[in-house]
Amino acid sequence: xxxxxxxxxxxxxxxxxxxxxxxxxxxxxxxxxxxxxxxxxxxxxxxxxxxxxxxxxxxxxxxxxxxxxxxxxxxxxxxxxxxxxxxxxxxxxxxxxxxxxxxxxxxxxxxxxxxxxxxxxxxxxxxxxxxxxxxxxxxxxxxxxxxxxxxxxxxxxxxxxxxxxxxxxxxxxxxxxxxxxxxxxxxxxxxxxxxxxxxxxxxxxxxxxxxxxxxxxxxxxxxxxxxxxxxxxxxxxxxxxxxxxxxxxxxxxxxxxxxxxxxxxxxxxxxxxxxxxxxxxxxxxxxxxxxxxxxxxxxxxxxxxxxxxxxxxxxxxxxxxxxxxxxxxxxxxxxxxxxxxxxxxxxxxxxxxxxxxxxxxxxxxxxxxxxxxxxxxxxxxxxxxxxxxxxxxxxxxxxxxxxxxxxxxxxxxxxxxxxxxxxxxxxxxxxxxxxxxxxxxxxxxxxxxxxxxxxxxxxxxxxxxxxxxxxxxxxxxxxxxxxxxxxxxxxxxxxxxxxxxxxxxxxxxxxxxxxxxxxxxxxxxxxxxxxxxxxxxxxxxxxxxxxxxxxxxxxxxxxxxxxxxxxxxxxxxxxxxxxxxxxxxxxxxxxxxxxxxxxxxxxxxxxxxxxxxxxxxxxxxxxxxxxxxxxxxxxxxxxxxxxxxxxxxxxxxxxxxxxxxxxxxxxxxxxxxxxxxxxxxxxxxxxxxxxxxxxxxxxxxxxxxxxxxxxxxxxxxxxxxxxxxxxxxxxxxxxxxxxxxxxxxxxxxxxxxxxxxxxxxxxxxxxxxxxxxxxxxxxxxxxxxxxxxxxxxxxxxxxx
Amino acid sequence: xxxxxxxxxxxxxxxxxxxxxxxxxxxxxxxxxxxxxxxxxxxxxxxxxxxxxxxxxxxxxxxxxxxxxxxxxxxxxxxxxxxxxxxxxxxxxxxxxxxxxxxxxxxxxxxxxxxxxxxxxxxxxxxxxxxxxxxxxxxxxxxxxxxxxxxxxxxxxxxxxxxxxxxxxxxxxxxxxxxxxxxxxxxxxxxxxx
Numbered sequence: 001x002x003x004x005x006x007x008x009x010x011x012x013x014x015x016x017x018x019x020x021x022x023x024x025x026x027x028x029x030x031x032x033x034x035x036x037x038x039x040x041x042x043x044x045x046x047x048x049x050x051x052x053x054x055x056x057x058x059x060x061x062x063x064x065x066x067x068x069x070x071x072x073x074x075x076x077x078x079x080x081x082x083x084x085x086x087x088x089x090x091x092x093x094x095x096x097x098x099x100x101x102x103x104x105x106x107x108x109x110x111x112x113x114x115x116x117x118x119x120x121x122x123x124x125x126x127x128x129x130x131x132x133x134x135x136x137x138x139x140x141x142x143x144x145x146x147x148x149x150x151x152x153x154x155x156x157x158x159x160x161x162x163x164x165x166x167x168x169x170x171x172x173x174x175x176x177x178x179x180x181x182x183x184x185x186x187x188x189x190x191x192x193x194x195x196x197x198x199x200x201x202x203x204x205x206x207x208x209x210x211x212x213x214x215x216x217x218x219x220x221x222x223x224x225x226x227x228x229x230x231x232x233x234x235x236x237x238x239x240x241x242x243x244x245x246x247x248x249x250x251x252x253x254x255x256x257x258x259x260x261x262x263x264x265x266x267x268x269x270x271x272x273x274x275x276x277x278x279x280x281x282x283x284x285x286x287x288x289x290x291x292x293x294x295x296x297x298x299x300x301x302x303x304x305x306x307x308x309x310x311x312x313x314x315x316x317x318x319x320x321x322x323x324x325x326x327x328x329x330x331x332x333x334x335x336x337x338x339x340x341x342x343x344x345x346x347x348x349x350x351x352x353x354x355x356x357x358x359x360x361x362x363x364x365x366x367x368x369x370x371x372x373x374x375x376x377x378x379x380x381x382x383x384x385x386x387x388x389x390x391x392x393x394x395x396x397x398x399x400x401x402x403x404x405x406x407x408x409x410x411x412x413x414x415x416x417x418x419x420x421x422x423x424x425x426x427x428x429x430x431x432x433x434x435x436x437x438x439x440x441x442x443x444x445x446x447x448x449x450x451x452x453x454x455x456x457x458x459x460x461x462x463x464x465x466x467x468x469x470x471x472x473x474x475x476x477x478x479x480x481x482x483x484x485x486x487x488x489x490x491x492x493x494x495x496x497x498x499x500x501x502x503x504x505x506x507x508x509x510x511x512x513x514x515x516x517x518x519x520x521x522x523x524x525x526x527x528x529x530x531x532x533x534x535x536x537x538x539x540x541x542x543x544x545x546x547x548x549x550x551x552x553x554x555x556x557x558x559x560x561x562x563x564x565x566x567x568x569x570x571x572x573x574x575x576x577x578x579x580x581x582x583x584x585x586x587x588x589x590x591x592x593x594x595x596x597x598x599x600x601x602x603x604x605x606x607x608x609x610x611x612x613x614x615x616x617x618x619x620x621x622x623x624x625x626x627x628x629x630x631x632x633x634x635x636x637x638x639x640x641x642x643x644x645x646x647x648x649x650x651x652x653x654x655x656x657x658x659x660x661x662x663x664x665x666x667x668x669x670x671x672x673x674x675x676x677x678x679x680x681x682x683x684x685x686x687x688x689x690x691x692x693x694x695x696x697x698x699x700x701x702x703x704x705x706x707x708x709x710x711x712x713x714x715x716x717x718x719x720x721x722x723x724x725x726x727x728x729x730x731x732x733x734x735x736x737x738x739x740x741x742x743x744x745x746x747x748x749x750x751x752x753x754x755x756x757x758x759x760x761x762x763x764x765x766x767x768x769x770x771x772x773x774x775x776x777x778x779x780x781x782x783x784x785x786x787x788x789x790x791x792x793x794x795x796x797x798x799x800x
Numbered sequence: 801x802x803x804x805x806x807x808x809x810x811x812x813x814x815x816x817x818x819x820x821x822x823x824x825x826x827x828x829x830x831x832x833x834x835x836x837x838x839x840x841x842x843x844x845x846x847x848x849x850x851x852x853x854x855x856x857x858x859x860x861x862x863x864x865x866x867x868x869x870x871x872x873x874x875x876x877x878x879x880x881x882x883x884x885x886x887x888x889x890x891x892x893x894x895x896x897x898x899x900x901x902x903x904x905x906x907x908x909x910x911x912x913x914x915x916x917x918x919x920x921x922x923x924x925x926x927x928x929x930x931x932x933x934x935x936x937x938x939x940x941x942x943x944x945x946x947x948x949x950x951x952x953x954x955x956x957x958x959x960x961x962x963x964x965x966x967x968x969x970x971x972x973x974x975x976x977x978x979x980x981x982x983x984x985x986x987x988x989x990x991x992x993x994x
Binding site for chain 1: 832833834835836837838839840842843844845862863864865866867868869870871872873897907908910911914918920922955957959961962963976977980981982983984985986987988
């Protein structure tokens with residue numbers, strides 16, 4: 001095989017444990033590939049003390065003569081292999097088998113659960129590297145991912161940023177945090193991923209549901225975050241990043257330290273602290289938009305080729321202020337807020353975070369173990385536990401002033417195992433299973449009706465993936481997955497709501513107790529989900545390649561879609577779930593064309609996604625309460641078609657300039673009602689020109705223009721309402737989208753070598769240079785305030 | 801190799817079994833969730849109008865027992881108002897889902913600087929004036945008077961705002977236009993002055 005052409009690196013330790021008398025013994029042996037049992041050619045066997053060495057022949061065999069009886073230490077090496085020290089007791093002529101592993105690539109990534117599948121060439125995936133991630137050290141996952149064409153975000157203000165992949169978000173996206181599927185109430189549109197971006201050194205975004213290893217319900221895609229690889233040598237290293245920014249007058253500090261040994265033991269610790277005050281639009285302070293966050297991560301384990309384990313713990317606590325002016329009492333307040341040119345409440349800058357706010361703590365524990373079996377493959381077993389405790393504070397009065405309005409405690413356990421059969425280099429198989437249990441507890445002491453009920457949720461899944469390399473040009477992937485989900489909830493419904501939803505017709509058998517004005521109900525649902533994926537990649541020539549893939553996936557309704565029932569002050573709306581919702585089914589086809597030459601790189605990605613029983617939330621009318629009227633937003637289903645294209649382009653202009661463009665375009669259509677879908681990202685194009693001068697401290701300067709088009713395709717959910725205090729009927733525009741906007745951003749950085757192992761990078765970033773007033777369509781607070789004004793960020797990054 | 805694979809599968813099966821047993825034990829807490837005692841829920845707004853010369857009080861009432869549920873509030877006005885008459889008014893906000901009903905007016909008065917009632921008539925059916933003040937000398941509106949002139953039909957909207965800007969233009973005179981804040985209660989009463 002081609003891969004067998006390697007150079008040799010050698011060093012050796014030899015010691016005699018007891019005195020030897022005769023020195024004419026012979027050691028014969030064979031060096032074999034651990035994976036597939038084939039002999040390894042040109043491996044070196046070295047006995048330093050005797051200055052004796054041998055290399056293996058084409059059959060992997062070697063022979064060393066003139067050895068003394070006793071214990072000898074051999075060093076067997078092969079470039080790109082883990083060097084192996086072996087002790088042998090030589091009593092007479094001996095023949096031994098030695099196993100070496102030649103795939104250093106997979107060895108490097110043994111700490112990463114998911115790495116194997118991402119290498120698949122037939123999926124639409126993009127990687128953010130360490131440098132890009134570090135640039136977003138003081139921000140969040142959602143902001144960083146927007147660097148990728150086709151990724152946008154749905155925001156509540158500027159601190160709650162949820163990634164959107166080709167128009168899909170929340171429950172349609174899986175976020176993998178170091179091999180663990182994040183369970184952090186991700187169904188909520190105002191629930192940002194509970195993940196410190198600084199714990200990752202590589203983030204891969206997979207568009208579409210073609211990575212069945214992670215789950216079958218990722219209709220939008222998967223975001224895989226991975227920590228740094230461990231260096232397999234005795235070393236102590238780390239980095240610190242300090243960022244300070246003008247808008248929000250905030251700072252962020254991150255530090256990480258790793259210790260590893262040649263034998264494979266490692267430990268690393270990371271921490272990130274952030275504090276920001278009120279952010280500012282170009283013309284006013286966005287009162288109560290501060291953030292405060294503390295995060296820790298600790299990881300340890302032993303990483304050897306044949307087996308190893310990892311233990312991982314992370315803690316993140318985030319407190320986020322919600323724009324004060326977005327907390328509303330009724331439809332009249334909503335109309336006033338929408339029509340006001342500036343937020344009705346704007347106070348002086350402050351670091352204080354008052355109600356309305358969120359305070360969320362997420363903890364994650366993971367242990368995993370892997371073992372390789374000779375000539376077969378790798379077994380992996382993992383257990384993880386997560387706890388997500390979310391408090392949301394509304395404006396309240398009296399004794400309840402400082403009491404949370406929502407207090408959800410979500411605990412999730414998952415056990416997973418996979419076996420990867422990689423003995424043959426041209427075909428790999430992976431089979432796996434996953435079992436998970438989740439419990440949600442909604443604390444009744446809030447004194448506010450539960451928005452989400454208590455529930456137990458069970459999931460079991462099985463998958464199998466096959467990867468086939470036909471020839472140097474063609475790769476095929478096929479995957480199948482089955483998931484069973486069951487949810488058992490106990491929920492109070494006010495009798496009036498129960499009847500209004502007509503649940504008394506269909507679901508009266510779920511009632512378990514009568515509480516005067518309320519029913520206690522025990523909904524139990526279960527879902528069978530089948531998913532499949534298939535993809536092919538073809539390398540046309542050195543410069544051009546294409547891929548095509550197809551993904552089938554099912555997603556069961558989440559607790560919010562089923563059970564939501566109550567008033568959301570942050571948007572002045574009553575949100576209603578629907579017990580009748582069933583799982584949605586997505587059929588997605590996509591294709592990539594990639595061109596890569598010395599100076600030019602281009603990637604065109606297109607997709608079409610048909611989703612049957614697509615679940616979404618939309619205004620459906622108003623209801624009168626004693627506070628006045630409220631718009632009602634209901635979870636509904638329809639059939640949807642989404643299609644779009646993402647484009648990335650990079651051109652070297654001479655040796656020092658690079659021009660880049662990333663653009664994306666997407667359309668979403670409700671095919672039942674033949675109208676546009678709500679919350680579809682606007683078309684966007686980003687052009688940048690960068691100047692790079694490597695010889696002068698690795699200097700770079702990039703000027704970028706971010707142009708976001710107006711979304712002209714949206715469903716008209718506007719309505720009229722009577723405002724009693726002015727005795728008028730007004731038009732409430734909750735649909736029209738904000739104008740297009742163009743932002744200019746600048747970044748410069750340079751790296752200074754302080755010592756052999758220490759680098760200091762200094763970076764300056766200016767965003768929204770022209771201090772443009774703008775509002776983003778997918779920011780839920782766009783009705784109330786402009787987005788952020790100009791911001792200067794200074795970042796110092798020290799690597800040691 | 802086959803035995804190895806079987807062994808692996810067996811291990812997986814065993815682990816799965818252990819896991820399920822464990823989850824079943826942790827999951828089977830069959831306690832039903834406790835009913836939420838809804839605090840600071842306002843179900844009822846009552847305005848009692850007393851005629852200075854005596855006579856039966858007129859009661860304006862808005863009752864919404866299902867809170868943010870689908871049922872609209874029930875509005876009632878006990879009698880028509882008399883023209884060219886001044887009434888002394890008193891407001892009461894309550895949570896009637898509790899027994900006895902919780903008087904939330906007391907909380908409003910405790911935090912009177914953060915609350916203000918507004919009276920918005922249509923068709924010039926009446927004028928209102930505040931009869932009470934918070935610590936800063938701004939009106940609250942729990943105590944008020946209402947004067948009618950000629951006979952007319954229209955409506956009277958009573959609004960309770962939390963954290964209004966009491967010092968904004970016109971707000972202390974009862975004009976809600978610049979008040980801001982959040983609406984805690986709003987009820988529209990049909991009024992006939994005869």
